Amino acid sequence: MLWSSQLQTHIPKLSSIFSFSFRLRFRLRFRYKYSTMATASALAAAAAGTSPCKVVLAATVAKSLLEEVQTDLKALQRKPKLVGFLANNDPASRTYAQWTGKSCKQYGFDFELREVDKDELEEAVIAANEEDAVDGGIIYFPVFGTKQDQYLQQILDMSKDVEGLSHKYMFNMYQNIRFLDPEKTQKSILPCTPLAIVKILEYIGVYNKIIPYGNRLFGRTIAVVNRSEVVGRPLAALLANDGASVYSVDINDIQHFTRGEGVRMHRHHAVDTDFKVADVIPKCDVVITGVPSKAYKFPVELLKDGAICINFSSEDNFGPDVMNKASIYVPAIGKVTIAILFRNLVRLCQNREAKAA
């Protein structure tokens, strides 16, 4: 009981503690700050050679995704164009924008940064929506730092939304609808960070390829620590839609996301539980944390021996002890998230072609 009460003190409920703008800022930050302290300390422990834990680096997973992106890019026979909208004076946003540009160049995409005034952003996005030469757009938030930012995000046409944050995409993800058209020629776009974690789980063998597509997490028990609207909740839904039994852990409670016994429902449903952290963690094959707080440490003592641990926070949520318990540890995911951004951009181009055909 001590565990759960200690833990609960340290888990911030993102949706209540942080403002929307802060959450977006956080989301951007952990994207480019992909080389974390957690990675360094995990590598040091692995180098010491006493731990049975396999450290999997985001760069390794990103490599195979980027190869796939290159193949798809070749098939497109043109250079897709991403436009970034910078309408704030946040140095972090500027750095991220510059870094997006550099990565675009590296991987064969065009990038144009459009710097506009806050009050001109809406018109600038509308204009880009109409431009044939623009394949994808990304707005660097926060702009107003209020709910107006959410409104602006929805202004970007979904056919150009590389981040997969349009309402229709989020709806499809929660409803487990994977295509935009009945003929299944246009794929629905998934939000970058949750999809990055799915791709990591595929890479490290948590998705079982022997099981039919759509059910490949059937039999897996997974905890997602953090239930933000940006990553935690969509991730829990995605994993449950793929067949997992998911405990979504937040400061106030633990929700259980499943598709019911025998994965018989088409999409997940979530139920409130009275479980404490100490009740659910020992059952979990995989624990995924994303708590943006230096003070928070996940209670690794509760882990099942040989559990798989993934940290998507820019802070080191697990601490060095995780190396003594986990079979596989992924200390950071940023580079995979970037690879997914490019993957989504290629998907948008493919959808455009499919729609035109």
Add this chain to the structure above:
Amino acid sequence: MLWSSQLQTHIPKLSSIFSFSFRLRFRLRFRYKYSTMATASALAAAAAGTSPCKVVLAATVAKSLLEEVQTDLKALQRKPKLVGFLANNDPASRTYAQWTGKSCKQYGFDFELREVDKDELEEAVIAANEEDAVDGGIIYFPVFGTKQDQYLQQILDMSKDVEGLSHKYMFNMYQNIRFLDPEKTQKSILPCTPLAIVKILEYIGVYNKIIPYGNRLFGRTIAVVNRSEVVGRPLAALLANDGASVYSVDINDIQHFTRGEGVRMHRHHAVDTDFKVADVIPKCDVVITGVPSKAYKFPVELLKDGAICINFSSEDNFGPDVMNKASIYVPAIGKVTIAILFRNLVRLCQNREAKAA
């Protein structure tokens, strides 16, 4: 509690209930009776389309193993010879011997059946040990139906023991010693049925290839129902040596086989527990049964939703309800066991070459 007491009534403790000769007879029987009732009923349920369970047939797994055997066979550039020793009047043994011959022909091996009198068997095996042209031998038990059969099994030179039943091989398996020589050029041979189950677990994704070789079951919880010396105990040891937490279930008790927390020990150790079946089964990712009794049915209600189930008994240990709970079900393993027999024969030839080099 009802569960565990019901179950315990039905699990025969092979080592106490059955004589050695009966156990060997059982082992032979389930090897060639590979197309079981369990397979038929699982396929019918899968065809009905209402179950989320993926049925994996032994023939499918055997196919990829036999392809690997063919590649190795090509590299040998000669036709290995297997000799069968038939010294009883058991029609089942004769059928099995004929069937071994047929399979040898099909997969590019020479087979010779040597029919001898009980009392001439020891000399016949000793003679074959000395014959350069003989690569492997298999004795069809029961011969005397007493402990003398165990003695006879050990007469076969380990360099020709395709079944991997020589004391040295069993010792190496329990001790987690994988090679015969310090230079690691000659592989230790593993007993056919336990190794067949390992190969099935690899095929269906239970072994995680991301984790270093030797620890690939780290994080997996597995129940093996039956603790015979022929299959159940060696299997529990093999799986624990590969990193799993294994509950070995028999009529009298449940033993726990592990390599300790963080797989820190080189080989498994087994401890007695006071656990009941109902305590351990809900924790298991994989349940493997081998109870040679029509009356016995595994309590599928205890399975974790989405567990993986494998039946190596010739009887249908799970019953049709398994299809409503399991994510993957392997109803029989016989064809894989035969593929392993050939794989072991090729290994013996490779060891012979390595020794000569």
